[in-house]
Amino acid sequence: MVLYGQIIKNIFSIDEVFNAIIAVLENFCIAFNNFFLILCKYLKFIFVFIILTIGILTLLRLRGVYRQSRLVSKDKQEDLFMKPRLILGCSYIVLAFGILFNYITYFLIWILDPLPDKLIFSFIDFDGIDPFYLNRLMNLSTCQFPHEKTIYYCFSYFSLFSLLQILVSLWYLINNNRLINNPRKTFMWLISGVMEGLLFGFNTSLPFFL
Numbered sequence: 001m002v003l004y005g006q007i008i009k010n011i012f013s014i015d016e017v018f019n020a021i022i023a024v025l026e027n028f029c030i031a032f033n034n035f036f037l038i039l040c041k042y043l044k045f046i047f048v049f050i051i052l053t054i055g056i057l058t059l060l061r062l063r064g065v066y067r068q069s070r071l072v073s074k075d076k077q078e079d080l081f082m083k084p085r086l087i088l089g090c091s092y093i094v095l096a097f098g099i100l101f102n103y104i105t106y107f108l109i110w111i112l113d114p115l116p117d118k119l120i121f122s123f124i125d126f127d128g129i130d131p132f133y134l135n136r137l138m139n140l141s142t143c144q145f146p147h148e149k150t151i152y153y154c155f156s157y158f159s160l161f162s163l164l165q166i167l168v169s170l171w172y173l174i175n176n177n178r179l180i181n182n183p184r185k186t187f188m189w190l191i192s193g194v195m196e197g198l199l200f201g202f203n204t205s206l207p208f209f210l
Contacts (some may be wrong), residue, residue, distance in 0.1 A: 015134055029146035036153040040208040043160065047209070048100045050164070053094030056169050058085055088171065104210050112203040118156065120199045140207075152204075159204035165193030 098104020118138060135141045143149045169190035173183070 003012065003194045026146050029150040033146060033149050036150075036157075040195055040205075044099070044209045047160070047164070051092050051167060052096035053098070055089045055096060055170070058089030058092065058171065061085070063175060082132060092167075096130065102210055105206050109203045109206050112206075115202055117198050117201040118155075118204070123199075124183070127170070154204040155200045156208060158200040159206075161194035162193045162200065163205070165196070169193060 095104055098107070121138060136144060137148055137151055138147065140152050143152055169186055172186045173190070
């Protein structure tokens with residue numbers, strides 16, 4: 001009888017330890033969620049600064065190429081990339097100010113929404129996982145617990161990284177300057193950014209910039 005009571009006591013103590021671990025993890029998730037929301041405010045301005053710098057550098061390099069071609073009297077073959085670079089530089093500057101003042105962000109959310117993405121849930125949809133639980137993770141408004149929001153925020157981070165990869169890779173390819181010593185690697189980064197966008201969503205991170 002004493003042994004049975006000791007076993008019951010140990011079982012209850014194990015449950016208490018398990019509940020304590022869950023409570024610690026949930027508190028960590030709450031702290032991480034607050035940190036992520038603050039981080040997004042900084043990432044917005046860093047993202048805008050990167051895109052604006054890319055656009056300005058593109059226009060400055062275009063001006064240098066134009067002057068050099070006039071001084072050396074090169075063929076018009078060099079001018080074939082001038083219009084794409086001009087369009088790219090102006091587009092990146094408009095994109096930077098649009099994200100800063102939110103109107104491009106709303107436009108990107110609207111235009112990217114129909115694209116098939118968030119395919120990561122198709123890979124983790126194994127037997128034994130409640131489909132209703134996975135559906136809650138697909139939208140921040142349906143997340144009920146702190147750890148669910150943490151998972152969604154992690155997906156948002158990879159989504160932002162994929163957008164940045166695509167933008168920088170396109171700039172490298174169109175400029176085609178000395179910075180590109182391995183075009184194959186640039187294509188791999190571009191394809192990797194598209195794959196990450198399909199897995200984690202192209203516009204998963206954009207609402208946090210509003």
